[in-house]
Amino acid sequence: MNDDSLIYVLALQHCAGIGDITAKRLIQQCGSAEAVFKDRPGHLLKLGGIRKNALDELKDLKHMAAAEKELQFIKKEHIDCHYYSDATYPQKLKHCMDAPILLFSSGAIKIKQQRVISIVGTRQMTMYGKVFCEKLIEDLAVLNPTIVSGFAYGVDICAQKAAIRHGLQTIGCLAHGLNQVYPKTHKRYVPQVEQNGGFYTDFWSTSKPERNNFLKRNRVIAGVSEATIVIESAERGGSLVTADIAQSYNREVFAVPGRTTDKYSVGCNNLIKQQKAHVLTSAADLIYILNWDIEQRPEPVVQKQLFVELDDTEKHIYKYLEENGKQLLDVIALNCDLPVHVLSSTLLGMEMKGVVRPLPGKLFEAV
Known part of the structure; x- marks a missing residue:
């Protein structure tokens, strides 16, 4: 979807009086979000499913201004936009009546033909x-x-x-x-x-x-x-x-x-x-x-690690926790001779590897 089309979809999404169900109905009947804004109010009323106050929303220029500002954010942050009729829009969500007309995403999501x-x-x-x-x-x-x-x-x-x-x-x-x-x-x-x-x-x-x-x-x-x-x-x-x-x-x-x-x-x-x-x-x-x-079964996207590999620092921390049980972050830093900021990032990596477990009160333990 090009920027010109996206602006109108964003503006329609911004209209408080028009929900996703009504928006999709209007788009389907008018042909596009841009056509909804450019259609005659009398014709839109004849289409049904839209109230008079919603028509007033469509006339309010604040929605286009807000859409332009949001588009700037989307482009600056490289946000992916998925229009409800796009191939990239989640297929299962597409079948839901109240699904959003526009979905934003970050990362590298791939759920086509996925369980x-x-x-x-x-x-x-x-x-x-x-x-x-x-x-x-x-x-x-x-x-x-x-x-x-x-x-x-x-x-x-x-x-x-x-x-x-x-x-x-x-x-x-x-x-x-x-x-x-x-x-x-x-x-x-x-x-x-x-x-x-x-x-x-x-x-x-x-x-x-x-x-x-x-x-x-x-x-x-x-x-x-x-x-x-x-x-x-x-x-x-x-x-x-x-x-x-x-x-x-x-x-x-x-x-x-x-x-x-x-x-x-x-x-x-x-x-x-x-x-x-x-x-x-x-x-x-x-x-x-x-x-x-x-x-x-389909081939996994990422091969599961059968054996977790730890570097020397991680091994040192793990051995300390294994021998001493649950320990406070500051205590681990002191006994392992590591700056707190270095320890914090290392513990996060170990947590994602499944070898340490964070507990309430900044406590950590070996798994």
Whole structure:
């Protein structure tokens, strides 16, 4: 799509009174986003599905001005734009009625003819959820699925880090523009995600990570995937919203069962009880329900490392943690004779290799 066409699509996306469903209907009936802006108001009203206040929005020049400014950001930061009729637009998302008319991405995402699953859950993940999530992805790795999540605390980042460790593509769906990272502490994971997939968002650089944006973002998580998995959830939570959206798209939904007394298993148990999700106890359940053929698996994008190689500094740190157990960042730096900034970057690399585990309170332990 050239810049002239993109400007009008951006301007249409910026109109608060016109949602994705209405926008696509207008584009289909008028022929293009540019034609929507240039059509007579009376004719647009006859087409149906648009209100008088939305017509007033189309006349407001602020939308074109905002679109021009956003286009400058897109070009400056080399953001990829995917129009809903483009071949690069995620095929599964394209079939969702309320899918965004324009999707932005960074990294090197490739999900054409890929097995794509979303993994979501609570931000307060327990050790039970963590162990299950990591084991699930380890067992699925042979099938080379793409792992989609929301890049949030807890289950989301656990799934995406595990995907990277096993050489799988992973996609983070964001509730804000690509000019920022939320939560900020996850900024250190951005390069690894972009090297092994990337990020999707339908939000502009002017959008902030507000609550409603997270709820809206969930339709992208559910829409790009053939199945959504809820690892852990309290009685209420965003992951349950994602599960409901996935079900409305006629996609498979899975939930990991837990003890009835566990707070962060209530949501999953309810999904299963209400027959809104399949019981997921292992990778075999997913493979069976989705009818994945394990004998005719595609070649992995990245060859999984069977043996992790550590340099001398990493070996020194690992040996120290192995012998002394959980240790504070500053204590590790002191005893390993390393500057904190050097240690931090080294620990991140070791974390991505799966040999150390970060814990709350700037603690680290060997795996």
